[in-house]
Amino acid sequence: MALVLGLAACGGDVAKEALGTEVVKALCARAERCGQYAQAEACEQDFRQRGWEERLGLGGRHDDALQAGRLRYDEEAANRCVEALRETSCARILPTAIAFEWGIENTPECRVLIPQDTGGTCLSQVECGADRYCNYDARQNTASCEGTCFPRGGTGDIMPHPAFCESGLVPSLDTSQCMRPIEKDGLCTRTLDGSPYFMPCAEGLWCDAKGSRRCQPLGEEGQACAGLEEAPCRPFLTCKDGTCRSLAKQGASCWAPDHTSALPSRECQHELFCDAASLTLGTCKPRRSERGLCRDSLDCAGGLYCADARPEAGVSGICMTLAGVGDACGPSLPRTCAHGLACSRDYGTGTCQRVVREGDRCQLIMRDATCEAGTSCQSGRCTRHAPDFCR
Structure with a gap:
């Protein structure tokens, strides 16, 4: 009942164009609940200014597949995605690296794009669903990302990317074999050819190397705690005076x-800062x-x-x-x-330009935008140069 009321309060199903906005709102509601921010509104402002609404939305990278009937956007799945992000335990790290690098639609919580029958071929990972991955061989086809859906790797299988293991499995760092994460008190380091390797621990654990x-x-x-490398605290907590504490x-x-x-620690909630000289006692105050x-x-x-x-x-x-967009930038400017x-220098003086992510629409000449690093505008989309695998 609470879930239904929550969805009703949010105004019903989440439209495709609103997904990034609703994801940010959900993450910030969680950030307030977990003590990272005192107010969700401050978190939303920060995340928007970092470009998270665009980064965690769908943009236009799947529009062709949606129009061609290869994918279907599921508004109910989008509702479940938003609720899952809002209610997830404070012990988890969200968003995940996959959400940022490949798109939130590739994460278990947010499979909002439903693959339709494509005869086993694929142009992106989401077209293969949760149990398969898009196997693309760059040696055979560099003009597009067309591949074939294959089953995800099981225990002991060697896969070309960590995301291609079955749900619940992760790749070992020494052999790239899919494996179950090491549980509490399990050994997490080993030596191979004289070099040390760390094995992945299960969620909520760290390797005491x-x-x-x-x-x-x-x-x-x-x-008790002793910093990031000795005895770290779970997410949303900070190590202060040898004890894990809320911000x-x-x-x-x-x-x-x-x-x-380059990586300063933070003891105050994130709309605040500690007003004091380096490594001295101060007071948490609103940011300037x-x-x-x-x-x-x-x-x-x-x-x-x-x-x-x-x-x-x-x-x-x-x-x-x-x-902002169009403003001058470069190494000589502060x-x-x-x-x-x-900062793009494609057309003379460096200017700040909007970054278009892989798969989104572009034009060969863009005065106010540039394709993200490693991609260029090909056939109206920002496309990766001879990719090793499809995203």
Whole structure:
């Protein structure tokens, strides 16, 4: 009953064009529930400015297959997808790498495109359904991505890509054989030809490579921890003073991250920042608005970056707006392109351009957009150069 009421409150079935928007809303409702953000609205604003609505939507990459009857969009499956993302446990990492790289329609929770009878041929992975994959041989066909649907790999099978193993299986990092993830207390390291390899642990576990060499549970709130490499906490928690804790709320004390680090830690909820010099005690405060003082870009609100800061010398910068479509960019300019844009130098001076992902529509000459890295505009679509496998 709660699920039905939830769907009714959302306005019924999820249309294809609205999938990316609804996915972001669901992920942000979860982020608020799990304590990453105090308000889902702040999360939605961040995710939109990072381009997640477009990245996690369907775009136009399957339009030809839908029009030709090779695929069918299932609005009820889209409802289930959105509800699953909203209600998923805080212990899981979402979205997955497959959702970003191949499209959310390739993930178990969000199989919203239903393959129709194509005689066993395929032009993308989703055309083969959940139990098969699209086997494409680049040596035989570099003009298109046409392949044949084959059963996914079972235990012990060697597959050309991790996504081609059966559900519940993952590839080993040494032999690429499909295998079940290592369970709690199972050995997760081994040596092959003198080189160490890490074996994949089951969800919710990590490989204690420097200690027991066994898969151990990620730390829950209140349990002991020692950082990412020693004894990490589960998602949405942070390791503070040797204990896994929820992210701190506005006004709470916090230890500021190393402002010179490429991967700074965060103790505050994500619409906040820790107002203090590197590795000193501070207070969680709302992120700075445009032209506010900053030590690094985590201090600035979404859509802004920290310009001219030199934290190693104790020099603050100023929060400035990221460059938009058509704005100048390049190594000699301090301003960087906004999330979801790329600095293209195809036509003289570098400008920030919208990134068109693989499979989406394009034109040979695009002044305000560019195909994503590794692809080019061929036959009206951004197409990967001689791909090793179909997506």
